[in-house]
Structure formats: structure tokens, C-alpha cells
Amino acid sequence: QPQLVESGGGLVQTGGSLKLSCAASGFSLRYYAIMWFRQAPGKEREGVSCDSKSDGTTYAAVSVKGRFTVSRDNVKNMVYLHMNNLKPEDTGIYYCAAHPRNYCSVYDSDYEYWGQGTQVTVSS
Helix, strand or coil: CCEEEEECCEEEECCCCEEEEEEEECCCHHHCEEEEEEECCCCCCEEEEEECCCCCCEEECCCCCCCEEEEEECCCCEEEEEECCCCHHHCEEEEEEEECCCCCCCCHHHCCEECCCEEEEEEC
């Protein structure tokens, strides 16, 4: 059964850093583009940072560009979201999602597998 499990969320102060992890089981992440989505309270879910499976193409939302990066370890079958200089507006539930193509899509309907989410709270 394919599964994604996020971890690493928590409470952090403005300007702090967090590293989220996404562990896959039941399928190999190396064949999927991985997007990190987030959903802030009262807002729609949005894609924030993505890594395509093969050519190194990445995507970052304007709001996180220069602060968030995605990396992956295909041996461990894991993907990470490195978040720096966090701001209160980064607060939300963060999800990793797998898209069976070699490009990053901003449409959540394109993603086949989803994790359960991990809460990130940035205090001011």
C-alpha cells in the first residue's frame, strides 16, 4: 500500500528554521515529482516547493523563494523540506504529495499520493 508520512513539524519563532521529512513506503519516490503543499487556517491549500524526479527542475512559490528548498534521498526513499527564516504567515499544515511525472504541477489534483500532514506554527 503506497504511503507518505510527514514529520518534523512543530512550533518555532519567527526567523527560525525547520526541516520537514517525508517518508515513502510501497513505491519509489525516484519516479515521482514531489511537491510540498501547505494549508493555512482559513485559506486554500497551495503548493510551496517542489522537486521534479529527474532533471533537477524545482518550483518555489513566490512567498517562499529563497527561504525554502526541497531535497531528496532516493536511497532512503525520503524527501525533505528545508525551511529557513520562517515567518508567521508560514504557519499551516504541510503535506508532501507525489506526482507520477517528471515535472512539478501546482494543481493538487495531479498528485497521486498524499501524506497526512504535519503542523508548522511560527510565533511572532
